[in-house]
Amino acid sequence: MEELEGGPAGGPAGRLRGTDTGGAGVVVTDEERVARAALCRVVEPGDEHGGRWLRELGAVELLRRLTAEPYRSGSLTGASERRLQGYLARTARVRPRQDLELIGSLGGRFVVPGDAEWPGQLDDLGDARPVGLWLRGPADLRRWALRSVAVVGARACTPYGAHMAAALGAGLAERGWVVVSGAAFGIDGAAHRGALGAEGATVAVLACGVDVAYPRGHAGLIGRIAQQGLVVGELPPGDHPTPGRFLMRNRVIAALTRGTVVVEAAYRSGALATARDAQRLGRHTMGVPGAATSGLSAGVHELLRGGAVLVTDADDVAELVGDIGELAPDRRGPVVPRDLLDPVTARVLDALPPPGRAMTVPDVAANAGTSVDDALGRLYELHSLGHVERHGDIWRLTTTGEHHPDARRGGP
Secondary structure: OOOOOOOOOOOOOOOEEEEEOOEEEEEEOHHHHHHHHHHOOOOOOOOHHHHHHHHHHOHHHHHHHHHOOOOOOOOOOOOOHHHHHHHHHHHHHOOHHHHHHHHHHOOOEEEOOOOOOOOHHHHHHHHHOOOOEEEEOOOOHHHHHOOEEEEEEOOOOOHHHHHHHHHHHHHHHHOOOEEEEOOOOOHHHHHHHHHHHOOOOEEEEEOOOOOOOOOHHHHHHHHHHHHHOEEEEOOOOOOOOOHHHHHHHHHHHHHHOOEEEEEOOOOOOHHHHHHHHHHHOOOEEEEEOOOOOOHHHHHHHHHHHOOOEEOOOHHHHHHHHOOOOOOOOOOOOOOOHHHHOOHHHHHHHHHOOOOOOOEEHHHHHHHHOOOHHHHHHHHHHHHHOOOEEEEOOEEEEOOOHHHOHHHOOOOO
16 A cells, blocks of 8 residues: 555645535645545445545544544444455555646646535535546536436447537537536447537547556547546546446536436347436436337436436426527427418418319308408419419419419428
8 A cells, every 4th residue: 555645646726625515614635635546546436335434533533534444343233244344355556646636747637525626416416426636627616516418328229329419529529518428438428529520629538547548449438528528437547447436426517516317228238227326316318209110219318207207308498508698599390481471361261272173262262261352462462472363353372383282281
């Protein structure tokens, strides 16, 4: 085990004042920061046993008890002997100063509760709150998280899913929202690229150390996010992902953001776990519908039946998670010539029979519920606009061009 005395090389110097669950004025000492950096190698992400001890004892005292030689039986309660032995075995791996030096050499930092950059919404996770967060990138995480949306979904997505995720990423970024995802193949990568393509803000939350490019095929994407946005992780530098760590990573994505959008997910999908975490935390949960025959949309449709909100573009998302006044535009089809008619004239037009048949003015007036003189005047108006034709004393619909009755809203 590495010696824990001294200041954290690579970490913020001196004492930082920020906010924590208990309110403003929490002081983060160098000893606290080093202890939390060490505990990142002992307490797995989302471990509520470790989180409870951390809350009750504080980081420094918890680490002291775990590293005491020999360990005093009963000093930590509530965990099985097997689990406790696992904690004790992992204390041999702690190297906080080396980890802090490494993150500093990468231009990154280690942020803990009480720091000014700590996102307070993570405290909603209770004892499953991260011990700390390792960051790479120039942006302020707390500020970005205040206006952020998660876009997640299937790794093996369809072209439709990739298109929708990229469009959502770009659209949200253009509206000033930060796009948060997990940097995985498929939907995650498409959402990140959409935001970057719009020269917007994006955050990648990893299930490994922030110096580890996973998946390897996204090394370039993760590097670009680290330059333009933020790469975030609970695990110290060099740590690699495991299946359980991916699931625990999802709770951070859900807690960090105002809402989660799922774009394509099968019934057994990690993206659905993120959405359910968001629901439990009281965040907005949204889904993008897909084909009823697509297995990759089955999970999204199940989520929608369970109370998630259907969204189709960035306007829908911004209206749901945004501030008062961020309304999506009214939805309607294209305006056709018939839409420009006043109500009585439109009624006269509707009174005419289908193409191929004609009608006298009195019959039109009777069908439209107006006088013969009024019906005749309206028919001449419709004639000038190209909607109807006159043949002696009878009138019929024009059957050519844009004035064919099929061009009218609702058909003949």
